[in-house]
Amino acid sequence: MTTITYCKGLPTPADELNPIGFTDLEMFLTSLSDIFYQATVETVNHLLNKEIKFNQSSWNSLMQEKYGLSKRYANGVIALARGKTSSAKECRKRQIKQLKSRVQSGKDWVARATKKIKLARKFYGKKNWQSSKNGCNFPLSSNLKTRKTNWHHLRQGLHQKKRYIHRLQNQIKHLLRAKIRVKVSRGSVFIVGSKDESYGNQTCQWAGDTIKLTLRLRSASTPSEAEVLRVPDCLEAKFGKYVTSKIGSFSRQINRLPNSGAKTWHFYSNPKLIVAIFKTETLAIP
Template identity: 30%
Template sequence: MTQGESRTYVTTTTNPWAVAFLNDAATLGYDAKIECLKLLLEQKPPSKSKLNTQLQQNHNINKRQANSIIAYVEGAVKSVKECRSNHLEELQGKLKHATEVIKNLEKKIKAHSYYLQAVEQVNRGKKKKVPKSLKPKYPDACPMRCAHHLTLFRQAQVKLHQKKRYTHKLRQKIAQSKTAPVHVNLGNKYTVEMIGSKDESYGNQICQLDLIGKFLHIRVPYGLEKRYGKYIQWTIRLPKHGTDLLATAWYNRQALTYRFIQKSLTEWEIHITFDVEPAPRISAPVLHRYFLAVI
């Protein structure tokens, strides 16, 4: 069974009233994000309901706005932890490979050292000939492009030394990555997230799109009601491409998530994200096309 794909459509607004509101909402929301992040990174973070209540009380926002902030910060924390896990896995893979290289180099260098010792004993007359079990692993000649005029055996010894230093640094990095505190970057301060849900009217309770009138209708946080009122709305320019998919999601009451990002002092980007069904495959299989061509 195919899974749904996430699509994001972007438009902009230069409405002065919208720009002023988004600036204030971003400042209010960023303080709430910082507090939410600190609480989530504690050894015993509070439950989601307690965290939601605390954010409402401390930052004068409603429940759905607090839920959006919590969802955004939880996503950022989860992303950081996954990135750290992937980074550790990558470092451990490099350490494993370097360890295998060191093991093979030590084996070849040790075997070649025994061969050189046997050759030296033959030259001194202590032995008549080199045992058949001992064979050279490296030729005596230097590579033509070697800047330091080192033999291949000497180069292998230098490489072994460098690989051991490399593995030592890798082990230090792995140890530091495991014990270092989690550092989460919440991104640009001037962003506002309004995460939707399919069980809410028109996919989002705090930000609703009117496709017929082509405007956004937003629930203002309690802390900004004195200046902007309970609700604020402004006209929106719909994206040129994908409007049919957006209209389908809007009509089917799918979850619509809105993210507002400041591009300049007078312009904000509006990102509208929702899930769509993947496009069906319309091309024939390779063998089928081959038989059709033969026929």
């Protein structure tokens, strides 16, 4: 499976600006992102609860009733929460794996250093070590300024390395028991598409001609390069049933985004509003 992603800053056409300097789409996304944030946080907490089995159908219905979202917006909340939760779990696994690798590396170093000192002591323990043909693997030497030997420095290194290993082992024990924390950022809206719907996403439609956003209301006569979002019930009294904005095209030298198939939209602040479109499909390798 391959995901093709295009993103750009959300344009603000001059003819769409309101008296305070924002477009209707920006106002809508700002209001919707607050609802999305609350719903996503609640969904993440529910997903992290191991005592309750997650049922997507019943949870989708709960999101619709509690936050006034449509089924498609509720699916976007669940998809966003699942993605963040799975990412946090994967990061925890990788962190533990990395710490275990550091512990093993430290133990290997301790074993080599211990063997080095042991062989050196064995060498100097011989009666005629001065006339030995093999020589010492770790000859004893002293610093004239500090009056400390290289053996002393190696023993100090062994002591510090063992402390380092002990600290890493405690971190691993803590991470294995600690609850996973998921960061949910504000100012994000996620709208999942479906390949069976018109333009790949019934809520946020895109005609798909070349790489220009040509979304429509209810007829094909809507101006090109305009994006139309279906407003959820919770914001319908404020914004109406639809929100339209001309966002232009995604300028690319090669058109690799197919017209058919599901298209998922992601709006987020960074700090300016960014619009991204995802298309996941199986690409044939020649």
